Amino acid sequence: MKRFKLRTFYLSIVMFIVLLYLELIFRMFNNIDIFNISLLYVIVFNIFMTILICIIGKLFNRKVNKIMFLSGLFLLGFLYSVQLCVFKMFGFYFDWTLIGASGQIASFAGDGLNLIIANIIGLILNFMPFILFLIYNRIIVIEKDDVKANIVKIVLCVLTGLSFYGVLNIKRDEVNSPYKLYTSVNNVDLNVRTFGVVNAFFIDTYRNVFGFEEIIDIPNKPKDDVNNNDGNDNVDVKNYEYNNLDIDFDKLISSESNKTIKAMHEYFKSESGTKENMYTGYFKGKNLILFMAESFNEIAVREDLTPTLYKLVNSGFVFENFYTPTISSTIGGEFQELTGLVAASGFLSPWKTGTNYYPFGIGTIFKNMDYNTFAYHDHSVYFQNRYIYLKSLGFDNFKGCFNGLEKSINCHTWPESDVEMINATIDDYINSDKPFFTYYVTVSGHGGYTFSSSATAKKHYNEVKNLDYSEKPKAYFAAQIELDRALEILIKKLNDAGVLDDTVIALVGDHYPYYLSLDEVNEISSYKKDGVIEVNKSNFILWNNKMETIKIDKVGSQIDVLPTLYNLFGVKYDSRLIIGKDILSTEPGLAIFGNRSWVSDKGKYFSQSKKFVPNESVDVSNDYITYMNSVVNNRMSMSKNIMVNNYYKKVLGD
Numbered sequence: 001m002k003r004f005k006l007r008t009f010y011l012s013i014v015m016f017i018v019l020l021y022l023e024l025i026f027r028m029f030n031n032i033d034i035f036n037i038s039l040l041y042v043i044v045f046n047i048f049m050t051i052l053i054c055i056i057g058k059l060f061n062r063k064v065n066k067i068m069f070l071s072g073l074f075l076l077g078f079l080y081s082v083q084l085c086v087f088k089m090f091g092f093y094f095d096w097t098l099i100g101a102s103g104q105i106a107s108f109a110g111d112g113l114n115l116i117i118a119n120i121i122g123l124i125l126n127f128m129p130f131i132l133f134l135i136y137n138r139i140i141v142i143e144k145d146d147v148k149a150n151i152v153k154i155v156l157c158v159l160t161g162l163s164f165y166g167v168l169n170i171k172r173d174e175v176n177s178p179y180k181l182y183t184s185v186n187n188v189d190l191n192v193r194t195f196g197v198v199n200a201f202f203i204d205t206y207r208n209v210f211g212f213e214e215i216i217d218i219p220n221k222p223k224d225d226v227n228n229n230d231g232n233d234n235v236d237v238k239n240y241e242y243n244n245l246d247i248d249f250d251k252l253i254s255s256e257s258n259k260t261i262k263a264m265h266e267y268f269k270s271e272s273g274t275k276e277n278m279y280t281g282y283f284k285g286k287n288l289i290l291f292m293a294e295s296f297n298e299i300a301v302r303e304d305l306t307p308t309l310y311k312l313v314n315s316g317f318v319f320e321n322f323y324t325p326t327i328s329s330t331i332g333g334e335f336q337e338l339t340g341l342v343a344a345s346g347f348l349s350p351w352k353t354g355t356n357y358y359p360f361g362i363g364t365i366f367k368n369m370d371y372n373t374f375a376y377h378d379h380s381v382y383f384q385n386r387y388i389y390l391k392s393l394g395f396d397n398f399k400g401c402f403n404g405l406e407k408s409i410n411c412h413t414w415p416e417s418d419v420e421m422i423n424a425t426i427d428d429y430i431n432s433d434k435p436f437f438t439y440y441v442t443v444s445g446h447g448g449y450t451f452s453s454s455a456t457a458k459k460h461y462n463e464v465k466n467l468d469y470s471e472k473p474k475a476y477f478a479a480q481i482e483l484d485r486a487l488e489i490l491i492k493k494l495n496d497a498g499v500l501d502d503t504v505i506a507l508v509g510d511h512y513p514y515y516l517s518l519d520e521v522n523e524i525s526s527y528k529k530d531g532v533i534e535v536n537k538s539n540f541i542l543w544n545n546k547m548e549t550i551k552i553d554k555v556g557s558q559i560d561v562l563p564t565l566y567n568l569f570g571v572k573y574d575s576r577l578i579i580g581k582d583i584l585s586t587e588p589g590l591a592i593f594g595n596r597s598w599v600s601d602k603g604k605y606f607s608q609s610k611k612f613v614p615n616e617s618v619d620v621s622n623d624y625i626t627y628m629n630s631v632v633n634n635r636m637s638m639s640k641n642i643m644v645n646n647y648y649k650k651v652l653g654d
Helices: 008-029 037-057 062-090 096-107 109-118 120-139 147-168 178-183 188-195 197-210 249-255 259-270 307-313 329-339 349-353 362-368 383-392 418-428 455-459 471-496 518-524 558-568 622-644 647-652
Strands: 004-007 140-143 287-293 317-323 372-380 398-401 436-441 503-509 540-544 550-557 590-592 598-600 603-606 611-614
Touching (some): 008 062, 008 120, 008 197, 037 147, 037 197, 062 197, 096 197, 109 120, 259 622, 259 647, 307 471, 307 540, 329 349, 329 558, 349 622, 362 436, 372 383, 418 436, 418 471, 455 471, 471 503, 471 518, 540 558, 550 558, 603 622
Parallel strands (some): 287 436, 287 503, 317 550, 372 398, 372 436, 550 590
Antiparallel strands (some): 503 540, 590 598, 598 603
């Protein structure tokens, strides 16, 4: 059999072609623009890496080099496949911190199998270079280069390294420029889209091994009317007091030696906070039932299919520009709802382990207001350590599957029934001798959306079978019908017990139903959504039977739920230390997404394209966009640093 001799210099060319091929395949299957400046970063970096690898290969013999090359092709196929599957399943890219979520991933093994089947072509293409080399490896001999070729490789390696640094510095002072992403901003999504999968993986690995500290920059406000009350005309402008505690930041600054914590003190000192307003104490003394609803989204609301959701969405406080940014899946959505901080991969471990101090923990807050508190979840209490972190927020009576609720509901179906959970738990609190606060985490709306894999979808099949949609959108509607029926039962029982008028129902989704493709989402949406911002547009239900309908146009998101509830229930808190803001205040609206895109009351900003789309009849300067990008970066950085530095303990701890 004829053998082909392949010198390591030409091997580097082959490896470069493989890397470029894998990156193009990945971008195609993830709907990432292929031909933009980010491809230049990918090309230059890949040239540098492949030549560097070949230089290292000079240290080993033929057999070792072949094994290394074959192993490298396999690992590359695996890396690209993992990133493809994680993004398709959870809506974000893999980073090393997700190793701690292996239990979550394992629990979705069945969904993962369906995902693999759905993306089998992309996965095969990812492993094709490995397969081809495996087939032909016996006839390929890897030869070492001569001295001349080695000199050429070293020169090229230096030149491409310098070239990469050079292109990295293009527009380096822009917010989220490639230079800043490499040096001072930690965002896996943007890194994958800007530098490619391999380079983003190296960046993430380096930062997890050696640590990383983001720069905190306190920007000057532009001349634009940044702080005007766009979108919230209901709020009057009387001279209300600030929702702030008495904190001596000057003293904290002068006594702090840690550079990061000192910068945090300076940042929060510069923040004014939000003021009380005409809605402060609006619900004071009333009962509160708060839901985090699995995959709830505005597309689930239809008068004929989900009439209870339709009623609640269109009465009470009606938030017309509310978003549930998909960051770190369900755990991220719950984190945002219950802490008022922006979630991001890399700093949720202290939350999951309950090791941080939470003076604003919602369960603790209501207990201190002499409420009876309850929390329920119709899935395993051990999933994502919910039994730990809910206790750290003040929920001492958390009940779910496998710590008591399994006696009353069927915990062996997937997903479990929200209707069963309501029926099994409402008697715990409905006749409470004092006001109650109840927190529900639902699961019936979870994907995958097929009538074979989802028990709740199958349960409501007859109600959706004649809809003019494909199977998965119909199954999604069927799953959300279970939530609707649970709310219907809840409201009826509250009314029968005579406590409905004194009870507030609040509900927000954890994320959009990312088990649906964007095309499937748009199949049932009333308008065409983009895959970055509008796909996350949702509803925040905040309803009481006796109140008039109040429409709020201002932009809000999950992180604003906590401070909004605290204001409505008359809670004294420090609005500077919660990154989310009371939606009913005069603070301008802002929704922050995982890739640092954002929506304000003035328009939408797409971080990848660096494009700002203003609202109709709105004109803003570049200074406004720069300022808002700094605000977004700082709020994400502050959220992270509050967690990793246990900041509340340092400022408010005993």
